[in-house]
Amino acid sequence: MSVQQNGVVVHERPSITDIMERRAKAGRLVTGIAAVSDSDMFKAPTSGKPKAKNWDSHLSPESQGRPPCILKQASGYLKVPGMISLGGGFPSSEYFPYSEISMRVPTAPAFAETDPTQLVTIGKHDIRDGTSEYDLSVALNYGQATGSPQMTRFITEHTELMFNPPYADWQICQTVGSTSALEQTVRMLCDRARKDSILTEEYTFATALETIAPLGVKAFGVQMDGEGLLPESMDQTLSEWNEDARGARKPHVLYTVPSGQNPTGATQGIQRRRDIYAVCQKHDLYIIEDEPYYYLQMPAYKAQPTAPSSSDPTSVETFIAGLVPAFLSIDVDGRVLRMDSFSKVLVPGSRLGWITASAQIVQRYQRHAEVANQGPSGFSQLMLWKLLDETWGHEGYLRWLMDLRMHYTRRRDALLAVCDEFLPREVVSWTPPSSGMFLWMKVDPAKHPDYPRRSALDIEEEIFHHAIDNGVLCARGSWFRTEPGTPASEIFFRATYASASEEAMGTAIQRLSMAIRKSFQLQ
Amino acid sequence: MSVQQNGVVVHERPSITDIMERRAKAGRLVTGIAAVSDSDMFKAPTSGKPKAKNWDSHLSPESQGRPPCILKQASGYLKVPGMISLGGGFPSSEYFPYSEISMRVPTAPAFAETDPTQLVTIGKHDIRDGTSEYDLSVALNYGQATGSPQMTRFITEHTELMFNPPYADWQICQTVGSTSALEQTVRMLCDRARKDSILTEEYTFATALETIAPLGVKAFGVQMDGEGLLPESMDQTLSEWNEDARGARKPHVLYTVPSGQNPTGATQGIQRRRDIYAVCQKHDLYIIEDEPYYYLQMPAYKAQPTAPSSSDPTSVETFIAGLVPAFLSIDVDGRVLRMDSFSKVLVPGSRLGWITASAQIVQRYQRHAEVANQGPSGFSQLMLWKLLDETWGHEGYLRWLMDLRMHYTRRRDALLAVCDEFLPREVVSWTPPSSGMFLWMKVDPAKHPDYPRRSALDIEEEIFHHAIDNGVLCARGSWFRTEPGTPASEIFFRATYASASEEAMGTAIQRLSMAIRKSFQLQ
Structure with missing residues (x-):
């Protein structure tokens, strides 16, 4: 229209x-x-x-x-x-x-692991039998490259x-x-x-x-x-x-x-x-x-998290x-x-x-x-379709996405809180992300005692290895440089809040903080 | 050793x-x-x-x-x-x-659709729980490109x-x-x-x-x-x-x-x-x-099929x-x-x-x-692994392959029998295949009333469309020519015995035979 x-x-x-x-x-x-x-x-x-x-x-x-x-x-x-x-x-x-394939999945819009689940079953001949629009006999055969x-x-x-x-x-x-x-x-x-x-x-x-x-x-x-x-x-x-x-x-x-x-x-x-x-x-x-x-995409980060804001969408x-x-x-x-x-x-x-x-x-x-x-695997197409289309429908899937981003918001907030608490602000800075899975931390090489005698990349590498020695893996910023052949004057680390538990993120950031402090000879 | x-x-x-x-x-x-x-x-x-x-x-x-x-x-x-x-x-x-995902699969070595099946279940945390070496939490996450x-x-x-x-x-x-x-x-x-x-x-x-x-x-x-x-x-x-x-x-x-x-x-x-x-x-x-x-790979074709030959392997x-x-x-x-x-x-x-x-x-x-x-879909890897490794094992999978090739042998023999019965031998010839899914039928253009005024490709196309009109789809030999720019002097059709039922194959070959006879003006 x-x-x-x-x-x-x-x-x-x-x-x-x-x-x-x-x-x-x-x-x-x-x-x-x-x-x-x-x-x-x-x-x-x-x-x-x-x-x-x-x-x-x-x-x-x-x-x-x-x-x-x-x-x-x-x-x-x-x-x-x-x-x-x-x-x-x-x-x-x-x-x-x-x-026959069955799968146990959440019932929209109750997605918590503790909520009751439902068992959804796919037969070989559901299309022929009129019980579904998609089945094993079709999904597991050859398909078109478009899916x-x-x-x-x-x-x-x-x-x-x-x-x-x-x-x-x-x-x-x-x-x-x-x-x-x-x-x-x-x-x-x-x-x-x-x-x-x-x-x-x-x-x-x-x-x-x-x-x-x-x-x-x-x-x-x-x-x-x-x-x-x-x-x-x-x-x-x-x-x-x-x-x-x-x-x-x-x-x-x-x-x-x-x-x-x-x-x-x-x-x-x-x-x-x-x-x-x-x-x-x-x-x-x-x-x-x-x-x-x-x-x-997430609500803006607030250093003092309160209850979910009333602006969170409900429809x-x-x-x-x-x-x-x-x-x-x-x-x-x-x-x-x-x-x-x-x-x-x-x-x-x-x-x-x-x-x-x-x-x-x-x-x-x-x-x-x-x-x-x-085209994609027939197992994948069928099991996604059965969940998204036949079980949840568009409304259910959008509810899933709404729920999911709040989990990531919570995770992001937890990571940012421990960053606020532990990272040495005098050398590390960051912008709270409003989407996605990644926090990008900037480390100022000018504050390093050996800079510029040692290069930014050299210091980045040192911090990375100190962090590994301490038991935390972050991604080095230089891994992501579009033009690695040009001189690098900045140091970054990428941390994800997607995988580790909130408790582990706390430990991890403390370990990273120690690695930076050691390299920069900070207390 | x-x-x-x-x-x-x-x-x-x-x-x-x-x-x-x-x-x-x-x-x-x-x-x-x-x-x-x-x-x-x-x-x-x-x-x-x-x-x-x-x-x-x-x-x-x-x-x-x-x-x-x-x-x-x-x-x-x-x-x-x-x-x-x-x-x-x-x-x-x-x-x-x-x-959780469950699947109903045959119990080796009893693979017939009428044989009793078994239900095999995959949990999200079977690895952690010590109940399996592979589970949803690992298979449905990112993996290596090697699988x-x-x-x-x-x-x-x-x-x-x-x-x-x-x-x-x-x-x-x-x-x-x-x-x-x-x-x-x-x-x-x-x-x-x-x-x-x-x-x-x-x-x-x-x-x-x-x-x-x-x-x-x-x-x-x-x-x-x-x-x-x-x-x-x-x-x-x-x-x-x-x-x-x-x-x-x-x-x-x-x-x-x-x-x-x-x-x-x-x-x-x-x-x-x-x-x-x-x-x-x-x-x-x-x-x-x-x-x-x-x-x-199949036993050699015998025009008069008997009971399975005693040379069929049992181990x-x-x-x-x-x-x-x-x-x-x-x-x-x-x-x-x-x-x-x-x-x-x-x-x-x-x-x-x-x-x-x-x-x-x-x-x-x-x-x-x-x-x-x-690398491949995690759903595919997990559901194949659960069947092949944890459920059937190497012996069971090889038994499946042994069983499967006998089904294809039966299908091949059925197709060859109707070819023997219906195709006009005066213009069509073929070698019984000993592996795979395909029969390759050679049609002799020299027997065509309009040859060489009309080219082999032209006659092939005519037969193909007669066949479509009669309700049978075969693949044209010319689709498979490695050097399509060179002159074509031969006519082939590829028929598969993989898909259609034995009864349908009989009908299909009669229809193809009619198409060839019509093109060649045979009785």
Whole structure:
């Protein structure tokens, strides 16, 4: 639905009720083995929205040269009633040695480990028997590289609910996790022979750098502040680009983690995102939006925690409205590929996520996925779908996310409290994160007795090893430097509040504090 | 154990008993989250075997440039007792919404759908509780790209039991399926800028060709007979290689499907494999051995089926000894990367397989997997491990494979019987396959009334569409041509006996027969 607001057409987000009405109207989802699907089968009409731009100029020759998978295409004939297939080598489900799978899961919205759970059972032939829309006989056979229609429907609806992209021809495609999605996307957009390069935060996810470098693609860092990357710095870097001096073509791709950035914990506010998007439009950059921590947005940190603030949302609509908008939600050009993941909000072991992008880009992605992985595990798809769609539904899943971020808020607050108590403020400083899993601690090398005789990196290494000797592992800031070949003048450590118990975090920060004090010869 | 036979050192395969004794001696496998492992932890001593050759000259610059994943490396520190990690962003398992998973599976060796099944249950904290060596808290968290130690142990032992590679430093690495393994392997060995090329069968797996082509790597076909690719033809092709004429460097890689080849169904005998290996040694080719159908080796087809022949093996040792040896089993140089898959023998939806190769190659593979997919789904690993290792054990799994191939034998025999009955012998011929899922039917274009006015491809297309109109889908032979740019003089169709019921196969072959008769204007 679209409305006029101050002369601008605004396309309203659908509600859960809208989506469930649409489903009821569409009727039961009936699919067979390796059924083809896309988001258009499940989206609201997008009339009135503009179409995405064409990205031919940004695609790599490798990606442009990808043909459709001929064997997957042939399965299109199977829609014809009565067709007998001697075509694809799909094993018969009578030889699948799993006849039933049950799982014990929380009952939304009571998610505490002490709350009563429910047992949910999946049979081999639930589709045939009319007891479910998805079963073992389909999920455990071959599928399409996009993933199953069942899971694609849930994710499409969820994406609509959360992000409501402002252009018409968006699509989702399931992935085997955002690690894989990033590698596929870099190969889709960048080419060694073209001397392509990527712009990103000056400190970024180490694995992203390890993904990009072996492809012969250079990564360049943009300066950051507490809200993440600085649009002015980005604009300047791009405007002054000198291909010879840089040894690379002017970047045509931005890779960014907008919320709870890894490693800095920084979250871009809405205006920051608008400004970055405008710079990308000006220089025609394609944006890779990597958002594993998006749902872990938290209330502001208060040094003296009180009872949960009355501003905590109680309805899922308020929760959604309170989240900082995604790049995807302001993407009128279709220049964003957003990567989502269930790793941080359900289980990392699912190795299942999804991308959202324009139909052209999703088609290129899918062509690659057909030969790179054939889509996510059927066990993962089925067990996530059974929980998210058939058991919890959209409302239940959003309640889960609302509950989960409060656990992370509690954990963050516990870590920050012990940092306040134990870390030597004279050399260590930090900004309380408002999303994600990471605290980024800055250590001032100028206060070190041996500085500048010893380098910042040298001191960082010393502290790291002192910390290991004391029994605490933190990640070194230098591991995340986008341009490790440039001189380093700063020292950082990344600590996560995701894993250890509150008690262990207290011990760990004391140990880290001792390590810093020892290196800096403080009391 | 090694013995002298006619002056040659022969390293005996271990038995299941040997393996279980080794396990008992090693004691309980104790591992935490994202535990590092490799095959050396679980292999028998390999003293006396030669080490693999070095493959630097064959690796691509992309592969050679891959650094270790710094964040995965850091988890090495977690082995230190008492270490508290604020390092990796691993979510706490208290937020995993699966507290228990149960599955109903057959009890080895009674695998019929009518046999009694058993319910196997997996808890979140079975490791902590001492009730299992693997559980939800570990499997559903992040893991290493190699996969879990639990599954690596089972696969290493299985590989030893089945293939016993004749060199010392072999390793396995789990994959997200052989589709992915092939793409990673091609990128590891081939480079567009170097004008690299790959040799393969003249008809090969269409998806393999779609994997190779976009990378700018050319594939060239070797002539085949009923036993697959011809070593003499391969030797001649390589010996006479003209880089300018071919537009590609002389191939340094062979991709082959030795058993139940897709699409031709051909299986290389032991002498054929030795001869091919010798040609690869002569021209220093690295071998990619893709073996999804290896375990589906069958007794020879008899037109008049009788009761199961008395030569069907009754012990797993006899079963193993009766299988044609793998390239991996004759690979004294470590020049083979073997790809195995659970897709055809358990469930395709697991998206889990493994490679076996030398330590150098497995390390390069792993470096790529760390950024390409992070290894297989934890749901898949756990549910396969629970069945294969903890429930069935090696003996039970081998019994499953023995049982499964007899089902495929029955299916193959049913398809061949209806082919014998219905197909017009005057234009269609075939060799009964002795492995795999596919029958390769040759149609003689010379018998067609419009030949050579109409091309072979044109007639193939006509038959295909007649068949579709009649309600049967077969795969066209031309989809599998390694060099589609060269003139085609033959017509083939590939039919699988894997999926359809015996009754449906009968109907399907009658429909195909009608389509061929219509095209050829036969009665």
